Amino acid sequence: MPPFTASKTNILRRFGRNRRGSAVVxxxxxxxxxxxxxxxxxxLALVFFASQILETVTQDTARLVMTGQAQDIKYTKEQFKDIVCAKLTVMFDCANGVSIDVRSYPSFAGVNIDAPIDAAKVFIDDTKYCPGKDGDVVVVRLFYPWPVFVPGLGFNLTNLANGKRLLTxxxxxQNEPFPTPGVTCS
Structure with missing residues (x-):
């Protein structure tokens, strides 16, 4: 007798009933x-967490400007960035990525802020450091190009041409009243 005696339909029927391996499929x-x-x-959770850290550091360091401490000590842009970087220790490469923009205006109506990203999706690094004097309106902005690891799959967080997301x-x-030393803008 030949070793294989089952009919073809019997083999197909047994294969159709066999459930082993269906979980793997x-x-x-x-x-x-x-x-x-x-x-x-x-x-998305990492982006939100990093954004929250950046917001917290912005509020903390902006307080130095609002209370006149930054003006009293006469911080330069680099010294102010060092203070920011001291607070951004966990998830950020501060020395190579963070941009700080501090601008003062005479009133809230005079505030004019341009978008930091141009039409070609490139970050415009036109940052200045001008903490103002007492009573001035000040806008402190921190920028960080966050690397996006999963840009595809129809869920794209990038807003920069280099595949990163600019966190802002x-x-x-308005600055509190304080004795105004010489304010330097850079």
Whole structure:
């Protein structure tokens, strides 16, 4: 008798009833979608967390300007950046990435802020440091180009041409009354 006696229809019937390995096939179909959603959630959480850290540091350092401490000590732009960088220790490469923009205006009506990204999706680094005198309206902005790790899959957080997202934190306030030393703008 030949070693193989089962008919072709019998083999197909047995193959159709066999459920071993179906979990592996189902997982292979669902896993890419599951992993894509998981990575998108993690990426979004990291961006929100980094944005919140940047906002907190902006509020903390802006307080130095608002109370006149930065003007009293006569911080330069580099010294003010050093203070910011001392607070951004965990998730940021401060020395190579953070840009600080401090501008003063005579009133809130005079505030004019341009978009930091041009039409070609390039960051315009036109930052200045002018903390103003007492009573001036000041806008402190911090910028950081955040690397985006999962740019595809229809969920794209990038807003810069180099595949990064420009995180921006802003504080706008009126300086408190303080004795005004010589204010230098750079």
């Amino acid at each position: 189902e997982f292979a179909l669902v896993a890419p979608i599951f992993l894509a959603v998981l990575f998108a959630i993690i990426e 934190a802003t504080a706008a306030f």
